[in-house]
Amino acid sequence: MLKIAIVGYGNLGKGTECAIANSPDMELYGVFTRRAPESLKTLTDCPVYSMDSIMDHKGKIDALIICGGSATDLPVQTPMLARHFNVVDSFDTHAKIPEHFAKVNEAATAGEKCAIISVGWDPGMFSLNRMYAEAILPNGKDYTFWGKGVSQGHSDAIRRVAGVADARQYTIPVESALEAVRSGSCPELTTREKHLRECFVVAEEGADLARIENEIKTMPNYFADYDTTVHFITKEELMRDHAGIPHGGFVIRTGKTGLKGENSHVIEYSLKLDSNPEFTSAVLVAYARAAARLNGKGDNGAKTVLDIAPALLSPCTGEDLRKRLV
Amino acid sequence: MLKIAIVGYGNLGKGTECAIANSPDMELYGVFTRRAPESLKTLTDCPVYSMDSIMDHKGKIDALIICGGSATDLPVQTPMLARHFNVVDSFDTHAKIPEHFAKVNEAATAGEKCAIISVGWDPGMFSLNRMYAEAILPNGKDYTFWGKGVSQGHSDAIRRVAGVADARQYTIPVESALEAVRSGSCPELTTREKHLRECFVVAEEGADLARIENEIKTMPNYFADYDTTVHFITKEELMRDHAGIPHGGFVIRTGKTGLKGENSHVIEYSLKLDSNPEFTSAVLVAYARAAARLNGKGDNGAKTVLDIAPALLSPCTGEDLRKRLV
Numbered sequence: 001m002l003k004i005a006i007v008g009y010g011n012l013g014k015g016t017e018c019a020i021a022n023s024p025d026m027e028l029y030g031v032f033t034r035r036a037p038e039s040l041k042t043l044t045d046c047p048v049y050s051m052d053s054i055m056d057h058k059g060k061i062d063a064l065i066i067c068g069g070s071a072t073d074l075p076v077q078t079p080m081l082a083r084h085f086n087v088v089d090s091f092d093t094h095a096k097i098p099e100h101f102a103k104v105n106e107a108a109t110a111g112e113k114c115a116i117i118s119v120g121w122d123p124g125m126f127s128l129n130r131m132y133a134e135a136i137l138p139n140g141k142d143y144t145f146w147g148k149g150v151s152q153g154h155s156d157a158i159r160r161v162a163g164v165a166d167a168r169q170y171t172i173p174v175e176s177a178l179e180a181v182r183s184g185s186c187p188e189l190t191t192r193e194k195h196l197r198e199c200f201v202v203a204e205e206g207a208d209l210a211r212i213e214n215e216i217k218t219m220p221n222y223f224a225d226y227d228t229t230v231h232f233i234t235k236e237e238l239m240r241d242h243a244g245i246p247h248g249g250f251v252i253r254t255g256k257t258g259l260k261g262e263n264s265h266v267i268e269y270s271l272k273l274d275s276n277p278e279f280t281s282a283v284l285v286a287y288a289r290a291a292a293r294l295n296g297k298g299d300n301g302a303k304t305v306l307d308i309a310p311a312l313l314s315p316c317t318g319e320d321l322r323k324r325l326v
Numbered sequence: 327m328l329k330i331a332i333v334g335y336g337n338l339g340k341g342t343e344c345a346i347a348n349s350p351d352m353e354l355y356g357v358f359t360r361r362a363p364e365s366l367k368t369l370t371d372c373p374v375y376s377m378d379s380i381m382d383h384k385g386k387i388d389a390l391i392i393c394g395g396s397a398t399d400l401p402v403q404t405p406m407l408a409r410h411f412n413v414v415d416s417f418d419t420h421a422k423i424p425e426h427f428a429k430v431n432e433a434a435t436a437g438e439k440c441a442i443i444s445v446g447w448d449p450g451m452f453s454l455n456r457m458y459a460e461a462i463l464p465n466g467k468d469y470t471f472w473g474k475g476v477s478q479g480h481s482d483a484i485r486r487v488a489g490v491a492d493a494r495q496y497t498i499p500v501e502s503a504l505e506a507v508r509s510g511s512c513p514e515l516t517t518r519e520k521h522l523r524e525c526f527v528v529a530e531e532g533a534d535l536a537r538i539e540n541e542i543k544t545m546p547n548y549f550a551d552y553d554t555t556v557h558f559i560t561k562e563e564l565m566r567d568h569a570g571i572p573h574g575g576f577v578i579r580t581g582k583t584g585l586k587g588e589n590s591h592v593i594e595y596s597l598k599l600d601s602n603p604e605f606t607s608a609v610l611v612a613y614a615r616a617a618a619r620l621n622g623k624g625d626n627g628a629k630t631v632l633d634i635a636p637a638l639l640s641p642c643t644g645e646d647l648r649k650r651l652v
Contacts, residue, residue: 018585022465043585097652098645118652125458125593127652128636132451134651135612135639136605139348182598257608259344259369263600267451272508274589279462282583286461304652306637307644310454313461318633319424325460326423326444326453326630 002292003060004285005029007051007077008067009040011245012090015281016065017043023285025315029061058084062292065089065284079103082302083111086291088284090120097123097304105302114295116303119287120280121271122146126251128305129269133253137265140255141186145173145194149247149276157222158199161215163207166235168242172196173250184254184264190225197228200242202235247276286313328618329386330611331355333377333403334393335366337571338416341607342391343369349611351641355387384410388618391415391610405429408628409437412617414610416446423449423630431628440621442629445613446606447597448472452577454631455595459579463591466581469507471499471520475573475602483548484525487541489533492561494568498522499576510580510590516551523554526568528561573602612639 004020006013009031020028021044030047033040037048049057063086068074074091081087082104091100097118108115118124122144130142151171158167177194180187199216203209213230217223233241248271257263273279287305290312294303311318330346332339335357346354347370356373359366363374375383389412394400400417407413408430417426423444434441444450448470456468477497484493503520506513525542529535539556543549559567574597583589599605613631616638620629637644 015583018583021585022583024464094652098649101648123652125462128458129595130651131636131640131647132454135636136451136608138350138641257341257344257348257601257604259347263604265600265605266596266598268594268596268598269455270592270594272592272594274591275583278583278589279591282462304648306647306652307635309633309635310457310461311632314457315464321457321632322427322630323424325456326420326449326632 002026002062002289003029004288004292005057005061005064006031006067007054007064007081008073009033009035009042009048010067011277012067012281012284014043015275015278016067016284017046018278019282019285023289023315025289026285029057032064054081055084061085063088063288065281065288067281067284075100075103078115078117079107082108082113082115084113086114086288086295088116088119088288088291090124090280090284091118092120092123094123101302101304109301112295112300114291114300114303116287116291116305116308118304119284121247121273121283122249124280124283124305125271126249126269129251129267130253131306133251133255133267133269137253137255137257137267139257139261140253140265142251142253143181143189143194144249144251145178146249147171147173147195147247149249149273150242150245152245154197154199154222157219158201158216161212161219163204163212164201165204166202166238168200168238170198170200172198178250178252181252181254182266182268184266186254192226195226197223197226199228199230200233200238201230202238203232244274245276246272246274247279248272289313289315328352328388328615329355330614330618331383331387331390332357332393333380333390333407334399335359335361335368335374336393337603338393338607338610340369341601341604342393342610343372344604345608345611349615349641351615352611355383358390380407381410387411389414389614391607391614393607393610401426401429404441404443405433408434408439408441410439412440412614412621414442414445414614414617416450416606416610417444418446418449420449427628427630435627438621438626440617440626440629442613442617442631442634444630445610447573447599447609448575450606450609450631451597452575452595455577455593456579457632459577459581459593459595463579463581463583463593465583465587466579466591467512468577468579469515469520470575470577471504472575473497473499473521473573475575475599476568476571478571480523480525480548483545484527484542487538487545489530489538490527491530492528492564494526494564496524496526498524504576504578507578507580508592508594510592512580518552521552523549523552525554525556526559526564527556528564529558570600571602572598572600573605574598615639615641
């Protein structure tokens with residue numbers, strides 16, 4: 001049994017706890033938290049330890065799954081922990097992945113541990129699909145669409161507008177853009193042509209709705225470059241109809257083969273997820289298995305999903321996988 | 327530059343020739359054929375050698391792509407050649423993959439070469455997607471659908487019916503079955519419920535069309551278990567409308583996460599291919615790159631796509647891939 005521990009107990013940590021419970025070859029060693037351990041009630045009543053004590057557990061854990069945020073937690077935690085433990089994180093600030101990789105690689109190499117960064121669905125499964133598709137169809141172009149799903153960052157941005165009590169924002173791919181991509185025409189698409197933004201907003205009593213709507217729609221970076229719709233709803237409607245955290249998206253590559261590019265092909269990968277954090281956790285847990293195994297064979301340093309042989313993710317033997325799935 | 331050679335020069339060999347021409351890090355060493363070399367005119371005027379002379383080229387080729395058929399060629403050629411060369415094949419008789427793997431593994435291990443078998447799209451990319459999806463969503467079920475596409479085996483079976491001059495058979499997934507699977511209801515589907523078979527038949531002059539149609543529709547294994555439609559067309563129509571070799575299909579897994587399976591997820595991978603052999607060749611060429619690289623690092627024995635880290639398929643550096651695609 002692989003002993004897996006969780007660092008951080010938000011939505012991602014809870015999802016990871018569930019995914020470990022569904023893994024026959026793993027046991028949950030415990031949760032590490034910066035909160036007072038006795039204040040934390042976990043879903044499975046697993047052991048809870050203070051983050052300050054984590055070094056006391058060195059050598060007893062096969063892999064840590066670090067469930068912090070990419071803005072401030074992971075840039076510090078992953079390099080620190082990768083020196084002492086095999087780790088997996090879901091670092092998702094795409095532009096900073098090379099920098100994060102370099103820091104984690106230095107630490108993991110020095111500590112002779114295996115660290116797999118940027119695991120989840122994007123980055124993660126979508127990265128894999130962009131890579132496989134490009135390697136097979138070098139003469140082509142790939143497109144990534146997100147949604148329909150809840151963007152936490154955009155929901156938070158709306159909540160910061162004066163007069164807004166609560167909000168939920170959905171990112172929605174434009175159907176006609178998806179169809180244009182699938183046709184193989186390799187369209188050049190602007191930000192506005194690829195995604196719509198739909199906002200459900202609970203206003204404070206007496207707030208100026210027209211001003212709120214205008215502030216949202218013209219907000220730079222978040223909404224100004226998109227076709228955005230704003231619906232004002234009650235707190236009850238928000239709780240009833242928008243409580244979930246669904247997400248998903250599409251990676252599509254079209255490309256040509258033949259001596260003169262005479263044949264076209266479409267590779268499409270899509271996800272439709274009821275729970276963004278639970279799916280991300282499920283991917284993290286599979287890669288924690290790979291990290292523990294790779295390190296067990298003497299491999300170390302930082303890796304991404306691109307570096308991991310698929311069979312390492314499964315608890316099944318190579319023989320079984322070849323028989324059932326190849 | 328990697329030196330890649332092709333064994334066998336049918337549709338797959340020609341597709342491989344094109345895919346190598348599209349690979350900036352590869353050069354085509356030549357084609358090996360059982361035919362008289364001087365009788366073969368290749369698309370790129372590359373060197374052509376007799377299959378009998380292949381051992382004279384040992385040590386000069388980074389990987390061989392074996393483009394023979396699974397029925398009689400590959401079970402003999404791949405084990406024979408894997409003892410002396412890094413090889414890639416597209417062995418696609420699913421039930422015999424474990425046996426083929428064992429034979430190739432023995433030869434490749436003895437010869438300290440790397441052999442990747444069953445490369446293409448199914449087996450191949452579809453195998454990968456079945457495996458990734460199962461590892462992420464262990465609590466779920468996967469479905470594979472093929473088509474719309476031309477089945478060579480079924481087209482050949484129709485041609486063997488008395489009175490048939492030529493024929494083309496399309497395998498078509500049933501749209502309502504795809505929708506039922508995507509809904510997450512995990513339906514149990516019979517053979518008939520998953521795929522339709524559509525046949526375009528050129529009859530010989532004066533042939534009994536009703537008898538031909540009946541013989542096709544009741545043919546055991548090939549058609550009897552399916553809803554089959556038969557269209558009689560002219561030779562000209564067959565040449566004009568059915569000359570291509572398109573194919574494709576879908577791998578869909580639905581699964582649940584959460585402590586009580588409260589959230590559902592759908593992972594879908596699909597291919598829409600203008601040319602089945604050219605796409606298969608494109609996959610073979612990417613895995614030939616991996617075979618050569620793995621062996622260069624001292625790895626040997628038989629592998630499948632499940633054993634190959636994705637980054638090995640790309641001519642780009644890890645640094646570049648992380649920056650652009652993760």
